[in-house]
Amino acid sequence: xxxxxxxxxxxxxxxxxxxxxxxxxxxxxxxxxxxxxxxxxxxxxxxxxxxxxxxxxxxxxxxxxxxxxxxxxxxxxxxxxxxxxxxxxxxxxxxxxxxxxxxxxxxxxxxxxxxxxxxxxxxxxxxxxxxxxxxxxxxxxxxxxxxxxxxxxxxxxxxxxxxxxxxxxxxxxxxxxxxxxxxxxxxxxxxxxxxxxxxxxxxxxxxxxxxxxxxxxxxxxxxxxxxxxxxxxxxxxxxxxxxxxxxxxxxxxxxxxxxxxxxxxxxxxxxxxxxxxxxxxxxxxxxxxxxxxxxxxxxxxxxxxxxxxxxxxxxxxxxxxxxxxxxxxxxxxxxxxxxx
Numbered sequence: 001x002x003x004x005x006x007x008x009x010x011x012x013x014x015x016x017x018x019x020x021x022x023x024x025x026x027x028x029x030x031x032x033x034x035x036x037x038x039x040x041x042x043x044x045x046x047x048x049x050x051x052x053x054x055x056x057x058x059x060x061x062x063x064x065x066x067x068x069x070x071x072x073x074x075x076x077x078x079x080x081x082x083x084x085x086x087x088x089x090x091x092x093x094x095x096x097x098x099x100x101x102x103x104x105x106x107x108x109x110x111x112x113x114x115x116x117x118x119x120x121x122x123x124x125x126x127x128x129x130x131x132x133x134x135x136x137x138x139x140x141x142x143x144x145x146x147x148x149x150x151x152x153x154x155x156x157x158x159x160x161x162x163x164x165x166x167x168x169x170x171x172x173x174x175x176x177x178x179x180x181x182x183x184x185x186x187x188x189x190x191x192x193x194x195x196x197x198x199x200x201x202x203x204x205x206x207x208x209x210x211x212x213x214x215x216x217x218x219x220x221x222x223x224x225x226x227x228x229x230x231x232x233x234x235x236x237x238x239x240x241x242x243x244x245x246x247x248x249x250x251x252x253x254x255x256x257x258x259x260x261x262x263x264x265x266x267x268x269x270x271x272x273x274x275x276x277x278x279x280x281x282x283x284x285x286x287x288x289x290x291x292x293x294x295x296x297x298x299x300x301x302x303x304x305x306x307x308x309x310x311x312x313x314x315x316x317x318x319x320x321x322x323x324x325x326x327x328x329x330x331x332x333x334x335x336x337x338x339x340x
Contacts, residue, residue: 021033021034021035021049021068022034022035022036022046022065022066022067022068022069023064023065023066023087024036024044024046024048024055024057024062024064024065025062025063025064025065025066025087025090026057026061026062026063027060027061027062027063027090029063032046032048032055033048033049034046034047034048034049034051034055035047035049036065036067036071036114036116037054037116038113038114038115038116039059039111039113039114039115040113040126041126041230042058042059042060042229042230042231043056043057043058043059043230044056044057044058044059044062044065044114058230059108059109059111059230060109060230060231060267062108063090063091063108064087064088064090064091064092064093064108065085065093066085066086066087067084067085068084069084069116069117070082070083070084070097070117071083071084071085071095071114071115071116071117072114072115072116072117073085073093073095073111073113073114074111074112074113074114075106075110075111075112076110076111076112076229077110081095081097081099081100081104082097082099082117083095083096083097083098083099083100083104084096084097086103088105089105091107091108092105092106092107092108093105093106093107093108093111109229109230109231112229125155125156125157126155126156126157127153127154127155127156127340128153128154128156128339128340129151129152129153129154129339129340130150130151130152130300130308130337130338130339131149131150131151131337131338131339132149132150132151132308132310132312132335132336132337133147133148133149133335133336133337134147134148134149134310134333134334134335134336135147135148143173143174143175144171144172144173144174145171145172146169146170146171146172146179147168147169147170147171148167148168148169148331148333148335149167149168149335150165150166150167150168150296150335151165151166151167152164152165153165158191159190159191160188160189160190160191161188161189161191161197162186162187162188162189163185163186163187163188163189164184164185164186164187165184165185165186166182166183166184166185167182167183168181168182168183169181169182169331177208178209179209180207180208180209181205181206181207181208181209181210182205182206182207183203183204183205183206184203184204185201185202185203185204186201186202186203187199187200187201188200188201189223191225194225195224195225195226196222196223196224196225197222197223197224197225198220198221198222198223199220199221199222199223199237199239200219200220201217201218201219201220201239201241201259202216202217202218202219203215203216203217204216205217208248209325210318210321210322210325211247211248211249211250211322211325212245212246212247212248212322213246213247213248214245214246215243215244215245215246216242216243216244216245217241217242217243217244217257217259217282218241218242219239219240219241219242219257219259220239220240220241221237221238221239221240221259222237222238222239223235223236223237223238223261224236224237230267231266231267232265232266232267233263233264233265233266234262234263234264234265235262235263236260236261236262236263237259237260237261237262238258238259238260239258239259240256240257240258240259240285241256241257241258241259241282242254242255242256242257243255243256243257243282243284243292247322250322253290255284255285255286255287255290256284256285256286257282257283257284257285257290258282258283258285259280259281259282260280260281261278261279261280261281262277262278262279262280263278264276264277264278265277272301272302273299273300273301273302274299274300274301275298275299276296276297276298276299276300277295277296277297278295278296278297279293279294279295279296279297280293280294281293281294289319289320290319290320291317291318291319291320292317292318292319293315293316293317294314294315294316294317295313295314295315296312296313296314296315297312297313298310298311298312298313298333299311300339303336306338306339306340307336307337307338308336308337308338308339309334309335309336309337310333310334310335310336310337311332311333311334312332312333312334312335313330313331313332313333314329314330314331314333315328315329315330316328316329317329
C-alpha cells in the first residue's frame with residue numbers, strides 16, 4: 001500500500017508539473033504551449049515548450065493568452081490590473097482577479113505592457129530605425145541621374161529618448177550638378193511625466209543651390225506625447241531656437257526663432273502599411289519674413305522580412321529665399337530600405 005501511495009503521489013506531482021504551462025493563441029488559431037514572459041513595445045515575448053529560441057511576436061498577430069500564474073497588465077488608458085488571463089473571445093484578453101467583482105475584458109491592442117508579478121522593473125534601451133535609398137536614371141536625348149537617401153534611429157528608455165536622422169539629395173542633368181543638399185538632426189527628450197517631456201535639438205543643413213553653406217539650428221523646449229503605441233505615435237513640440245546661416249555668396253544671418261514640430265505615424269494594417277508625417281517650422285522672433293517650414297510625409301510598406309518600400313513627398317519652404325530661387329521645393333521619392 002505504501003508503494004502504491006508513493007507511486008500515485010509521484011505521478012500526481014509530475015502531472016501537476018506538466019500541467020503548469022501558459023498558452024499563446026495566434027490569429028490563425030494555432031495554440032503554442034510554453035511560458036509567457038512579457039509584453040513590451042507592441043510585442044509579446046513567449047518561450048515555447050521544447051524550443052530553445054524565444055518567440056517575439058507583434059500583438060497584431062495575437063488572438064489570446066491563457067496563463068497559469070497571475071500577471072500585471074497595464075492598458076493604454078492607464079488602467080492596471082493583476083490577475084490570471086483566461087480564454088475568451090478572439091482578439092481579447094479576460095482577466096480574473098480577486099480585486100475585481102467581475103472579470104475585466106479588453107482588446108489586445110489596448111495593452112501597453114504585461115509583466116509577471118516577480119518581473120523586476122527595468123529601464124532597458126529599445127531601439128528602432130529606418131534606412132532608405134532611392135535613385136532615378138535617364139539616358140538618350142537627355143541624360144540625368146538623381147540620388148536620395150535618408151535614415152532615422154531612435155533609442156528609448158522609460159524616461160529618455162534619443163533620435164538621430166539625416167538625409168542627402170544629389171541630382172545631375174547632362175553631367176551638370178542641379179541639386180546637392182544634406183541635413184543631419186539629433187534630438188534628446190527627457191520625460192518629466194508619462195507624456196510631458198523636455199526636449200533639446202540641433203540640426204545642420206547644407207544646400208548649395210539655395211546659397212546655404214551651413215545652417216545651424218540649436219534649441220530647447222517642451223513636448224507632449226499624445227500617443228505612443230504599436231499602432232499609433234503622435235507627439236508635438238514647442239520651443240525656441242537659435243538659427244545661424246552662413247552663405248556662399250549672400251550675407252550671413254543669425255536670429256532667435258520659435259520652433260514648432262509634429263511627429264506622427266499610424267500603422268494602417270497591423271504591421272503592414274505605415275503612414276507618416278513629420279514637420280518642423282521656425283519663425284524668427286525679430287523678423288516675421290524669416291520663416292522656414294519643412295515636411296516629410298508618405299507611406300512605408302513591407303516588401304519581404306524587414307525590407308520596406310516608401311512613397312515619400314518632401315516639402316521645403318523658405319518665405320525669404322535667396323535671389324533667383326523659389327520659395328518652395330516639392331520632391332517625390334520612391335525608395336527601398338530596411339526597417340527594424
